[in-house]
Amino acid sequence: MENKLNNKTIIEVTNLSKSFNQTMVLNDINFKLFEGESLAIIGASGSGKSVLLKNIIGLLSPDKGSIKINNEEMVNLKRSIKEKILLDLGITFQHGALFDSLQNWENIVFKVRNKEKLSNKNAKELAFSIIKHLGLNSDILDLYPSEISGGMQKRVAIARAICGNPKVLLFDEPTSGLDPVTGSLIDKLIKSAVKTVGGSAITITHDMASVCRIADKVILIDKQTISWSGTPKEMLKSDNAKIKDFIKSTNPKLFI
Ligand SMILES: Nc1ncnc2c1ncn2[C@@H]1O[C@H](COP(=O)(O)OP(=O)(O)O)[C@@H](O)[C@H]1O
Ligand SMILES: [Mg+2]
Incomplete structure (x- = not known):
């Protein structure tokens, strides 16, 4: 086409x-x-x-x-x-594939944080600016992937993929x-x-x-x-x- x-x-x-x-x-x-x-x-x-x-x-x-x-x-x-x-590239896999040992906000900013040396405060704010459009609230940022539901994990994975505007x-x-x-x-x-x-x-x-x-x-x-x-x-x-x-x-x- x-x-x-x-x-x-x-x-x-x-x-x-x-x-x-x-x-x-x-x-x-x-x-x-x-x-x-x-x-x-x-x-x-x-x-x-x-x-x-x-x-x-x-x-x-x-x-x-x-x-x-x-x-x-x-x-x-x-x-x-x-x-x-x-x-x-911003990628999400069919089955989540979040880093279990990182809190959700650390998962979301993972690539950007390594590249841009953001402070924790700024990185967390960046994570929040994305998840608020996904029907998630800030409470989940400090939790680990295992502490949130499957649907929430999926949204965190999407937030991670689009963070940094790939x-x-x-x-x-x-x-x-x-x-x-x-x-x-x-x-x-x-x-x-x-x-x-x-x-x-x-x-x-x-x-x-x-x-x-x-x-x-x-x-x-x-x-x-x-x-x-x-x-x-x-x-x-x-x-x-x-x-x-x-x-x-x-x-x-x-x-x-
Ligand atoms: N690593 C693998 N080794 C062997 N077979 C695989 C592997 N990955 C996928 N397959 C097979 O390839 C086919 C297509 O799988 P997949 O791409 O996951 O389907 P879907 O369209 O549902 O995403 C399936 O028959 C699956 O069993
Ligand atoms: Mg598939």
């Missing part, structure tokens, strides 16, 4: 394939993420969405293909250089398991995080309402590959059986 915003490519995935023990999970994946664009990746559970994201950030290596971030080839890149590039955001199911109100707060934050810094985002999600709120472009992964792509509007009108099933199963109200 053509890029309506501008032509700067932030992430480019070309001919990416990945198998585990001879089982092909991803086969010949191709897409681009442009500057200022918010991309949603949808697909059934087990279709390879998280594997794709893990390949992009180098937690897994593809068997074939290329992954470029800001024009830098990530596949087989020297670890130290790769880590530097990854430090500029220009590239990658979210794996940021709203799953959250109530609809919190989910919509998170969608707003993702959208404004992309808009404010002119950044780009990839969000993996099951939630069609979320897709419609945050995405400029949607790609569907099915049978190891990208079987459909388009705008949320096109998605709602699509005849693609998989897309229709998705919409029906997640938000019947959208399926009118």
